[in-house]
Amino acid sequence: MFSVTVRDHMMIAHSFQGVVFGPAQRLHGATFVVDATFRRTELDQDNVVIDIGAAAAELKAILSDLNYRNLDEEFADVNTTTEWLAKVIADRLAHRVTTGALGPSARSLTGISVTLHESHVAWASYERAL
């Protein structure tokens, strides 16, 4: 099994609802350093998992829809936790793969995982099939 990962980041504001979140119920924010991993069983004819330039560009495009925003407005009444955002980004990447934005070869990808680092001591991931 092969994989390729690209890294980018976004900076957002949000707050959480529920006593489990303690002081994070207040409006605060985060830098999320985002790693997007693409998997496949065999390399394509160019010997790559994916066009890494296209992968980085699509990740940046998806993050720019969220970057420098208050997620309480983007996703009203949702707890936009690190793990939940990992799924949002993974699903949007998956959609771009299946609609061809990453090229025809990318349709041989078998899985995507996304990790969001919220600090030097905490991160969360979501992994899915394609």
Added chain:
Amino acid sequence: MFSVTVRDHMMIAHSFQGVVFGPAQRLHGATFVVDATFRRTELDQDNVVIDIGAAAAELKAILSDLNYRNLDEEFADVNTTTEWLAKVIADRLAHRVTTGALGPSARSLTGISVTLHESHVAWASYERAL
């Protein structure tokens, strides 16, 4: 599959028995930077894998039982290798999950993995089901 990871560390002394360990048969020590990962299939009603504050607190509690100690005394006649310690910590975390220390929602966790970084060029992991 979702996961959340928290990081902490401990600083211990120990020695190893067996020629394979070379100079590490002498009493020496290590800083272990410890990453504990919790996995589950679906998020709970708060949109989290686990109460991350509780996870960090339980990891710190487990590490404080080992921190600033000579493991040759804590675990007599055992080679307290990095990989073996990863299992000790993972099993202790699993015990706390199953006894409810991490809250009722944590009982839906499906797995735990623990990675101990012993330097910038070596680390070891143990992964188990719950």
Added chain:
Amino acid sequence: MFSVTVRDHMMIAHSFQGVVFGPAQRLHGATFVVDATFRRTELDQDNVVIDIGAAAAELKAILSDLNYRNLDEEFADVNTTTEWLAKVIADRLAHRVTTGALGPSARSLTGISVTLHESHVAWASYERAL
């Protein structure tokens, strides 16, 4: 010249005023991984620059006054940039040193610097004498 550095972090919301900030004029947020460095010419009688436990505790106390907050409310009409926040934290640490919160030996410190990492690709520092 000796120095000791401790690291912690905070997660805040804020926005900037001024066209130079582009999309960062919108309400957004950041995780700041904060490194606080203490300098002195000679070690004290315990062979340390500072009580590292006290240094970490004071840094955490200063960050907890800012953590999980909207800095637009904490510092109205101020652009709370990374470099400006580095000075706020350095000055607060300096105040604690001079008022004795870090112990009598800490009064021999000659300087403090604070670095705030806002992402994996950008950080800012402020350095001052004591």
Added chain:
Amino acid sequence: MFSVTVRDHMMIAHSFQGVVFGPAQRLHGATFVVDATFRRTELDQDNVVIDIGAAAAELKAILSDLNYRNLDEEFADVNTTTEWLAKVIADRLAHRVTTGALGPSARSLTGISVTLHESHVAWASYERAL
């Protein structure tokens, strides 16, 4: 499941053939920081996954065959991408395991994965069974 990882690096020149590679079709180069991970189900009688000194030495030996070289000469008419090189290194490590270079205990290893970091924002992996 247990694993142990060791890290080393190599510095190579190469170029790629195919329009998908854009400016990387020109002769350029890379530092690859290489992580080699060894997996097994149970620890051996010394409580280790592998003799970590032997693992590091074998990884260094494999990398030294590639280090400070122009891969366009070593592997003519091949796109020596990061993901393809991960497989080359993993397969060479697997060969050394199966021929006994890592000791008799290493024959209980169940898998190897190799990750090559080509920058702070991109890396690739190959994972295989033993």
Added chain:
Amino acid sequence: MFSVTVRDHMMIAHSFQGVVFGPAQRLHGATFVVDATFRRTELDQDNVVIDIGAAAAELKAILSDLNYRNLDEEFADVNTTTEWLAKVIADRLAHRVTTGALGPSARSLTGISVTLHESHVAWASYERAL
């Protein structure tokens, strides 16, 4: 004293002349992760050291002149060592500051330093006044 740092990278081929370089006399390559630091005594009216977006863009422009190239052709008969390249990049950034490419406020900068990381175990820097 304030500073702001931005990070980017480039991937180049080169070789060295001189027995001190050993196997690095062969054509090889490197990924250089490049940190550019800008210093000034007081913040400008926006509370920044520099327009960080402009700084990142200028660094990227300077690196793109070197990226994906064989430096043996770009700088014939020069040992393009990590430390020497740090000076090249710092001097080019300084030129852009003094010619106004980073805006009028940037003319109050007092110094620039550039660090090139050639691997996880080696890096080099050049620091200069403005």
Added chain:
Amino acid sequence: MFSVTVRDHMMIAHSFQGVVFGPAQRLHGATFVVDATFRRTELDQDNVVIDIGAAAAELKAILSDLNYRNLDEEFADVNTTTEWLAKVIADRLAHRVTTGALGPSARSLTGISVTLHESHVAWASYERAL
């Protein structure tokens, strides 16, 4: 001003005397990731600060005198703190420079600094002239 840094590590046991050290008064240990930085004003005729291979070898030799040891035996009645060890290593490197172990060109070095990382959240440095 130019500098070059090389990184290595050591794993030691020790304990501290003095109530300021709290639980670290017990026998424990640490991995120290050690960065040694060499400075000079102008590059030598090879365009380097120092023979980086020789620098790495000398650092490794100095660390191997301390590695896998109980520093309570090596330095009886001394608090072998991180900052104090930074000075020990810097002074030993300086001695090797002045006695010619790093070659004749190294005698133009103007300074050395050594940083010891004791964990992901704490490190200490010592800087000296040559």
